[in-house]
Amino acid sequence: MKKAKDISPEHFIAEHFFVYTIKGTMNLFDGNEHRALQAGDSCIARKNRLGRIHNVRENDELEKVIIAFDEKFLQSFQEKHKLRAAKFKPVNTFIQLKQHPLLPYYIDSLQPYYKHGNLLAPFGEVKREELLLILLKSQPELAGLFFDYGMPGKINIEAFMSRNYQFNISIERFAFLTGRSLSAFKRDFKQAFNESPGRWLVLKRLQEAYFLIEKKHKKPSEIYLDLGFETLSHFSYAFKAHFGLTPTALLARRGGQ
DNA sequence: CTTGGCACATGGGATTCCAT
């Protein structure tokens, strides 16, 4: 296992999460498209996927509810309610939930139990169960999602990487997410790209940076984090090493006039 | 305050090898 403090842990979603926006807006990014979660909207952030959730405050106010469904909980829930998991294979990281009349009441009912950002100990479990019951009532097909405990299956490396290269996670995680051991991942990666994972990732990110600066006139300081670089100075160093000019030089040449 | 340059230590990746 890697260190707990992976630089950007929010990229990798380890458990299913229920996300509900009470006030303000939350921006969701799944590697492909950005979506906004408005007040009253909710979604499921799926386990073993990559995504970013970005809070946008309105009038300095944002209230949200985030509840995790860990595997242990889901298993005992399934046991208790004798549920079978039908096949349900949505593609997206974030699954938008339908509005359900019970949901707003449920969210309201949480308030008294909230202390320090967490649900009060013995009630948390019950409340979690209640939520899951509501969700399954509203969208029974979700059972196929929640009660699937399998590891990620072997998937196409090329498609997956092209979609997710912007996420700054370790090679090990990429391996896991494509359903392979580290060794197998590196072997297959070489097959697909004729390049080692690390080099390919950096190259891909630099190319994206070039595109963003040249075509979109983005400032280096705005984009380097999104692209998976950790410090600005290293970003511009790597950029220059590859393209022969610094990111700001490119911006000045293009954006300036 | 923002940006780029550079030296340096090291974490993590590449490669190789071994066990099953």
Place this chain on the structure above:
DNA sequence: ATGGAATCCCATGTGCCAAG
């Protein structure tokens, strides 16, 4: 074939400075 361990070593991140 596949997973894992060992080793090497380079790209990366850190920290600091300079320039504007």
